[in-house]
Amino acid sequence: MERLLVIKLDAVGCEAEAWINGIAVARVDAARPRAIVPVHEYTIAGANRLELVVWPRPAAAPPDQALPPPLALKADGLQSARLAILLPRAGNAADESASRCLAQLDWAPVAGLPYEAPVSVTQDVALPVSFPRWRWLDAPLAEPTPALAAQALALLQNLARDLAEGNIESFVGAARLRTDELAAAYQVPVDESTERLRRHLASLADGGPPAFLPLDAGSLFLRKLAGGRLLECLDASGEAALRTAPDAAGTSRSFPVRLAAVEGKLYVLR
Template sequence: MDRLLTLKLDAIGCEAEAWLNGVPLARADAARPRALVPIHEYTLAGANRLELVVWPHPRTARPEEPLPPLRLVADGHTSASLRILLPRLGNGVDEASARTLAELHWAPPAGQGYTAPVTLHEDVQIPVSFPRWRWLDAPPLPAGATAALRAQAAALLEQFHGALSSGEISTYLTATRFRTEELALAYQRPAEEATARLRGLFEGLHAAGRAWQAVDAEALVLRPLAGGRLHELLGADGEPALRTEPDEQGHVQAQPLRVAAVEGRLYVLR
């Protein structure tokens, strides 16, 4: 593989979020005005739905409890842009050195009123060939996590927490095998190498005495993605629910989990 399909998100004077095929992939704001994310594992053969959301709702917002819209007036200096680029590996990820496959741009003139969140979208054909990912065939669940689904998700997190805290890494590696295999396929890397890297990461954390944060089942947020086919497991702060306690420098090792519910079981697919 000599090219890396990459999403580039820029935000000036606002917060913006980039979505691809119903999955949020990046946020940009004043603290981090640019985000670059490889997107092979969320890209489809054929039409892809690209979305740019300006002033998005918090990640923890519940779809069954819609937040009121926010009415704003543009100052002429606020803008957001989203591009899908195809740079060669080793080259810079920018419009000058990479092919632009799709883009969305928002820059309202000064004095124009608008209601946030603002969503721009476009269906684009991306000239790449990927297999049909498993998450596309997961059954969509209705908005609002049921008590049973929340209990399943909390139990899965507790299982991972207990295993990783004791240094028993195989439980996590086995449960995330589908994700590992598809990521390896998406980026043309051996799945065994990806598994070995994960094992090395967890072994290093355990050897260093890094503790995993306790699971707070009451605060657990299940964020629906891809039309309800996936749910992202988040803490009350909108960050991944499975993560270590901060180290002395404040660094946290987080493990994002996006799961699908199929015939009463949860599968980690992203």
């Protein structure tokens, strides 16, 4: 494809999160002040809701936990955050100077201005996309109940076990619907997209059998996305629940899983 639709998120002196159509796609902080993420698979024809959240709540806050009151803060004049939808040409840097900017949200309060966190800035924008209607748009709304969490935990534990044993086809099969839609989103043949996933999974064993971080009911959190049409599997730290233990270099490989619950079954849609 000639152009790639991306979200670029920048933050100075604060934490920020980017959402599109109710789905969190990027988070930045002092250690990682910039993120650039392709977002074809989260966009829809017509109006798309963009949201910039400054000082977002923890991603893995338990759903039954009462939310704390907003934090009363005062701007120092140095903090800022920006979310931009860019359309760079494939192979070019995703930069405002060399890309078409389709939308932009800014937060930069003047010094001394009081505000309450989290701060949310939203905008509806029509994007030049004509993708098929994604399955997650029609998934039923779901609540992260204990029963659903137990079902998701069993799925993740099975995937982790199979990957650790070198059975990559288990993950390939579970992610088939996601792989099909990602192929459509980025104009890649489905077979090519599937083989790319297989190669990625097979590379886990390059340095020996992969070891995955343990998963249990106490550490799994299901975050509602798209109003509950998707449930994101996170651990207590807000990271992807399915990920490898750090290697000797401290590197861990994550496998984000966003599920839809349909008639008692779970499907990996993103």
